[in-house]
Amino acid sequence: MRLGVLDVGSNTVHLLVVDARRGGHPTPMSSTKEALRLAEAIDDSGKLTRKGADKLIATVGDFAKIAGSSGCSELLAFATSAVRDATNTEDVLARVFNETGVRLQVLSGRDESRLTFLAVRRWYGWSAGRIIDLDIGGGSLELSSGLDEEPEIALSLPLGAGRLTREWLSEDPPGRRRVGVLRDWLDNELAGPAKEVLAAGAPDLTVASSKTFRSLARLTGAAPSGAGPRVKRTLTASGLRQLISFISRMTTADRAELEGVSSERAPQIVAGALVAEASMRALSIETVDICPWALREGLILRKLDAEADGTALVETPVGDAGPRTAEPRAEQSKGGKR
The missing domain is CATH 3.30.420.40 (ATPase, nucleotide binding domain)
Structure with missing residues (x-):
């Protein structure tokens, strides 16, 4: 069909x-x-x-x-x-x-989270054990965790990269103080949801889906999209911190020149990186595998x-x-x- x-x-x-x-x-x-x-x-x-x-x-x-x-x-x-x-x-x-x-x-936020988790589960299979998945969109962040195809926890939070760019990072480039304040705010917003996700069980595999995570992985050295979907790609917390220090000092025009960042995504990649960093920090995750499948x-x-x-x-x-x-x-x- x-x-x-x-x-x-x-x-x-x-x-x-x-x-x-x-x-x-x-x-x-x-x-x-x-x-x-x-x-x-x-x-x-x-x-x-x-x-x-x-x-x-x-x-x-x-x-x-x-x-x-x-x-x-x-x-x-x-x-x-x-x-x-x-x-x-x-x-x-x-x-x-x-x-x-x-x-x-x-789609409701919960269905968005559930359907993304289904795609991740099918990609990695049953041998992956318990999966925690993170997915950053323009308007929301989805967090999910489960052992089966139906996640036990499926959350959708209003922490999308585009939304936070409009609400927090209007300057180009964003000021260092503003980035620091947003970091602290995200830590507070994610404390409760992260506790709920982790209460379901420790993950055997932590995964990130969505174009935002793929772009961040590429910027930290992962293989380009032309290498195909089955090439293993990862994003580390340490690499993400270094990347934020670099791209937060750049203008949108300069970020659009980076490999893996489109002109449409360049304005919001800093906010997306901050959400990714805060999510990984809240969940005590050091490395995520990048899944080519999502919603x-x-x-x-x-x-x-x-x-x-x-x-x-x-x-x-x-x-x-x-x-x-x-x-x-x-x-x-x-x-x-x-």
Whole structure:
């Protein structure tokens, strides 16, 4: 089966076309991205602006056409933090459906964490034992831990790289004092969630997923993406500390020149590095393995499982929003705050 996975994130809209079958390895066929920065299109009242919604609708319509011309039998379209947190989510979803015909589903933070963990578990297998996974997005940080495919702990915290850049690091480059204050604040925010994750059991393997962690690993010497997904990549706490000392003194333009850092990710890589460092410190982790699979792959795997056994695609009940697939505006998962 050929599937299109449309991921509407806080910064980027990403269409991944894959050939997938139950029991097989999803094979990527094409990848298309557009940087919309939806989180920056939220106004003071918490609404996604008309201009932001217009850009989203145009992009979803264009990507749906690409999925159709690529031979996709189905388009799995979902949105995460930016659309989830908007106060006019239902209105935006209605416009997306009415103007593009695409049913855009909003994932709760918990489902985002669960589906990412599923992808990580399938990548490493049962022999990995208990896995703790960290995933940094534009709007949120996901933490999960478990022995099975369903994590025992699945948390989503409002500590995304883009969110913290906007709220804390407006100067370019960010001031040393501001970086220090954010470090202290993150330590306080992560103390409780980290305690909850570790209470489930000591990990046999600690893993990091998401583009932010892949970029950080590359900047500290890991193999480039061109070496393929099966090359072992790691990120160490000591390497991360040295990296932060280096990139926090650089301008966004200079960071965009670094190998492994795109122009879209350059503004928020410092905040992402600080979240990664604080998460590893809170969990007493010195090294993480970088997993090439994350949320999109988890959604594909759950879709295949759901078709085989009739289970729900996501855990959180889906609200009735008329002709589109939607969900009541998600509350923050365990440990977080609005």
